[in-house]
Amino acid sequence: MPAPITISKNNQLLYKATNIQEATGYLAEHLNIKKSKCYNPIERGYVYNIPYHFEEDEYRFIAPPKIAANRRQELEDRDHKNARRIWLVPANPNEYDLERAFTHYEALDWKRSFNYENGDILLLYVSGSVKKVRYKVEVIEGLVQTNDTIYDQSFWVVQEKYDQSMGGDKTRVRLVDVVDTDDLSLYQLREHGLKGNIQGSMKLTGELRDYVMSFFHKDLSAEVYPDEVTEMWEGERRTITVNSYERNPLARKQCLDHYGAECQVCKMNFEDTYGEVGRDFIHVHHLTPLHEIQKGYKVNPIEDLIPVCPNCHAMLHRKEDGVYLSVEELRDRLKMKVGNL
Structure with missing residues (x-):
C-alpha cells in the first residue's frame, strides 16, 4: 500500500509525496545527494518520528498514523536495520530514586550515553540490592534541544552525582511499563545470554533481547x-x-x-x-x-x-x-x- 509522506523543513511544509520512492527522489534532488542516502532517514523518520539533520536544517517526514504503525510492526518483526533498537541500561538506586521520579513525572531526561534515537527502547536494569530489569522506557526525543530539561535534584541521593549529571547531552524518555519479577534478575539474564556485568548501556539482540522483552506487555501511558x-x-x-x-x-x-x-x-x-x-x-x-x-x-x-x-x-x-x-x-x-x- 502506498504511503503518502509529507516532508517539512524547519517546521515549514516542503513537499507532499505520494509514496516513499517519490519522497526519496525529491529529497535527494533538494539536497543534491544520492537517493541511497535518503531512503533510510525517511523511513525511520516517518515510522519513529526521527528528525533528519542536514547541515543546519531539520527535516521531518510524516505519514498517516496507521501506515506508520503497520510499517513499524513490519520492521520489528523482520529485525530490519531500520527497526528501533533495544538497549539494556543500568540505573543505580543508590544515586537516583527512579521510582519516585517516574511517579512524579510523565517523562524524564536521561544521560545520553549512546546515540539513542526516537523510538528506541531502554530497558532499565536497577542495580544495588534490586539487581533486576524493572522498567521499559521509550525514547521520545533522542537529543533534547531545549534547556528546559526534566530534571529534579530532589530525586538524587548523592549530591556529587547530581552535579556530575548536569553536564553532557540528554535523551528524553517516557515510561512504557514496569514489572517486578525474579525472572529478570541478573542471574536469569546470564542464563539467557548476558555476558559479564551490566556496567554501561548495551544494545540487545537475539535471545536475550527477546527474553527480556517478553515480560513487558503493557503501555501504561496508553491506559x-x-x-x-x-x-x-x-x-x-x-x-x-x-x-x-x-x-x-x-x-x-x-x-x-x-x-x-x-x-x-x-x-x-x-x-x-x-x-x-x-x-x-x-x-x-x-x-x-x-x-x-x-x-x-x-x-x-x-x-x-x-x-x-x-x-x-x-x-x-x-x-x-x-x-x-x-x-x-x-x-x-x-x-x-x-x-x-
Missing part, C-alpha cells in the same frame, strides 16, 4: 485517562482539565494495584459490567486540590489518588457553590438517591 473530561448539560459544552498527577502512568498503576479498578464512589466495575472490553478501565482522581499543592510536593499514589468512574470523576471536578465535593460527600449523596453502596 492513562485523557487530559480532559468533557461534560454536556443543557446544550452547553464544558471542559474540565485533569491535572498531571491523574495522568502519571506509574502513579496510576500503584494506585490501582492498591484499590483495584473499581470506582470508590459508586462501586462501578467496568469488567463486571461489560466483560473483557472493560478490564482495567477506570479513571484516577487526585484528592489534593491544586491550589493546596506546594513546591516540592511528591504524590503518594495510595493517599493522594483514588480510582473513580468517568461520571463520578466529572462530578468531583465540578464545583457547587464554589466548592468541590469530596469523595465522601459525593458517595453520601449517591447513597441518598440509590441506597447503600
